[in-house]
Amino acid sequence: MTMQPASTEITSRTAAIIQEMKGLEGPLLPILHGIQEEFGHVPKDALPVIAEALNISRAEVHGVVSFYHDYRSHPAGRHVLKLCQAESCQSMGSDAIAAKLKQLLGIGFHETTRDGSVTLEPVYCLGLCACSPAAMLDGEVIGRLNDEKLDEIVAEVRS
């Protein structure tokens, strides 16, 4: 299990990130990226700290964070597997791939395995349509998914 940092610690680490990026033009997204990098997710306790520092409202920060799927509200597993579910991949059988993968990992979309090894997410187009169906594992794209590749992926994330 990932330990959740205490909220005072979140505040101080968030403040340091803000300090570093506050001078940028349009600093909110870079700050959120920085925070996700720091904590593995964007903790809710960080949002009021950002709002205060940028002199915007809590609601505005929440609106931005909740708009982007990539900002997580909870820590992900050690690996993150994103499976494309957009048109091209769907036409090449990504539905079946998704069903198989869910069965192999024992989790659904937006879930993390109980051992914390992997989080499964749908994604809508990786720009890899020529190699549909496609996925992305920890930032690396994988094209032309098939049963063998799925087994490889599962073995890798389980190791």
Place this chain on the structure above:
Amino acid sequence: MNIKADFPSLVEEIDYGTPQSKAQKQVTLNVDGRSITVPEGTSIMRAAMEGGVEIPKLCATDMLDSFGSCRVCLVEIEGRGGTPASCTTPVGEGMIVRTQTERLDAIRRGVMELYVSDHPTGWNEQAGTGASEFDAVAKSIGLTENRYGIEGRNHVKPEGGVAPGHGSLAVDYIARDESNPYFTYDASQCIVCSRCVRACEEVQGTFALTIEGRGFESRVSAGMHEAFIDSECVSCGACVQACPTDALREKTVLAKGLPERSAVTTCAYCGVGCSFKAEVKGGEVVRMMPYKEGKANHGHSCVKGRFAYGYATHKDRILSPMIREKVTDPWREVSWEEAIAHTAKEFRRIQYQYGRTSIGGITSSRCTNEETYLVQKMVRQGFRNNNVDTCARVCHSPTGYGLGQTYGTSAGTQDFDSVDFTDVAVIIGANPASAHPVFASRLKKRLRQGAKLIVLDPRRTEMVKSAHIEADYHLPLKPGTNVAVLTALAHVIVTEGLFDEAFIRERCDWTEFQDWASFVALPENSPETVGKLSGVDPELIRGAARLYATGGNGAIYYGLGVTEHSQGSTTVMAIANLAMATGNIGRPGVGVNPLRGQNNVQGSCDMGSFPHELPGYRHISGEAVRDIYETLWGVKLDDEPGLRIPNMLDAAVDGSFKGIYIQGEDILQSDPDTKHVAAGLAAMECVVVHDLFLNETANYAHVFLPGSTFLEKDGTFTNAERRINMVRKVLEPKARYADWEATQELARAIGLDWNYQHPSEIMDEIAMTTPSFAGVSFELLDRVGSVQWPCNEKAPLGTPIMHIDGFVRGKGKFIRTEYVATDERTGPRFPLLLTTGRILSQYNVGAQTRRTDNSMWHSEDRLEIHPHDAENRGLRDGDWVRLTSRSGETTLRALITDRVSPGVVYTTFHHPDTQANVITTDFSDWATNCPEYKVTAVQVGASNGPSEWQRDYDEQAKQSRRIASLQAAE
């Protein structure tokens, strides 16, 4: 647009869809065959509406900038491809627009079909009003079937046709948010048009709402997906007003149904004077809707005016007159006739026994101009003395004096619209975000457009920093050092040559200016010297002075943090000096603007409520003025000023003042040194309290006359911009008489021949006798909505901005403002300085707001104390603390915050059980006796609970409120 309020019908307002364009250039276009001419920059939507063609819309409303998201308002423009949104497309010369074609109908039907498929019109699971804008648009487009079904993803699904609310939850269903006491948020009704979010941002300036998520999961969210009550929401109601569906709706409307009739009236809370439509169903108000034509608020409101009217029907309201022999007796309910006869007899007896000057009256800043006028008239004509005063004594009397001396008028120089032209706003001793919220919203809007802000306040108020606004300079001065700091600002302006010589030479007395300039230039007035005694960094003083003097249009807004000091009048003069020295007077965007605390404090002062002045600020010693009234009233007037409130109380303690008629003011709670007030009242033989509730003063009363609310009478209020606004009766007086009628009954009983049939006749008398009101009549106000005095032959429609070509008094007068530290000083026994203020949800002594759900936000007064001072004393947040001054002590709970500086503590005075004025001292303004509420040396320590005074007071209050009658008072 000019819609006359023809009560009892419903006042309807046209929504033009987008704001008015302020451009000069006119453009003519053709819409559905009609030729329409509008200012350049107007949207096609607005132009069409102005020409009488209504284009269906959902995401557009004229309170907000256009957004273009709903895709219902599409039109065809000849020579252009596609179907542009009429809300975001500006008009062009010669443009030919069609709003109704087959193609447009088909597109609109398609769009509405999608909306309706995810909107609970199908089975009405949680009833809305069925009469929202959305319902109306759906009806006008005439949907008969829905290809997508109507089982939206965020609804309660019906199961086998069971009754609403008994179905199963759909995937995106969110439970209705009922946390706000006044309105609900029902996500299933929402069409995500963002009108609420934009209203919160553009109109209110709080930014409490957002759209969270994306796609089908898009939802309106308060704060970070919080309940409304826990979020940053300040419950101003702008979102509810903006919502085109029933997603955000007033609880009263959902419970009681839509209003049947309405009248345009004026809010009875603060001095902004917002116009509302009081909407009534049956015998009760179901909604207060901000009125867009209202010139003070332009359709905006705050939590008090919009929602906190429940006190009008609160069970604590006393509806029957009552009398008692001794204040220790229980009250006895009597008829109006008996109460009036008894009072008249007592007043006559007291005057016979103790002399003509042994009685007096207090007018109310809560009542109408007409009512106030009658009270002072009764005192002068009937009591035959000038013992009349008003609660402005304890708030803005220094404004009257200071601006009268320097400019020649006792009022603010601008209208609120002026703020739209301000480049540098200076706020001194005021927190408009809490006390004048609708003005704060307008100011914040201007600040977001780029205007600069300077704040002089011991506290870091919401105006110093909140979402999207931040003061350029905050001067956190020590309470009591206003004059020193303002004079230091003048020092910088003079010594650095930043003054406006041309303006001063033309409009002011140059010799007086030179004298003043040599005074402010003295080293003792330099920022460096003043910095030491005020605790403000000299560089901040210098920076602020330079900004105000050179930043363009500079406007000063100030509140009771200026006036309620031993040097209150001097501070007002120092402000007046600054504006003159920099030429910031006499045009839009500048000026000196007192933010008046109460709905009609300006009016009560105008109406001759002070013991030395007849209506229109004319001194009682002036023979010509007395003549006017002596002829009209048929009596000889006393030419000596009468007693002020504190003098009345002193005289009562001395035994020479024995009877008083107090209309709508709770002097025991609102006046300084509570114990002294109590002693004065206790020494009187006939105290008459005319009020809605058994207030704290009534504990010492012998006669209680039930008052009427602003909903129950006709009349006028005058707001902080001198605007005379109509108050219209929407309900019959619950206690039989409107206040002016009760005063008239009393006046008749003491032998005056008064026969006013309607308040308009009182206004006619005011207009006839007072030059600055000469042109005012109810007929004029009905016709034009409101006017700002002076309103006379020279200015038949009133005067938005004063001193345009010259000061009222002739030449503007510079007056030296020497800083004299208050005698109230900290020392070893009382090392902290207490200052006081207001909070948004509560109003003044709280008599009204405490009797509404506003108490959900602020149920008790808390003592704000800096963490250092708290730690020294071993206090934790929420601890009970004892607050002691040389006058007395009280207890309340601590709130630890760095909003206040070390050495300063702060509290509000909304709750009688706290009795902050037990602590305040009897020091007062040298010129006007305005009490020094804003500075008291205190000590704070741990406490176990209420002080002895609070316990005794509670017991005494309980005893004195007993009512002995056959039926319990309702």
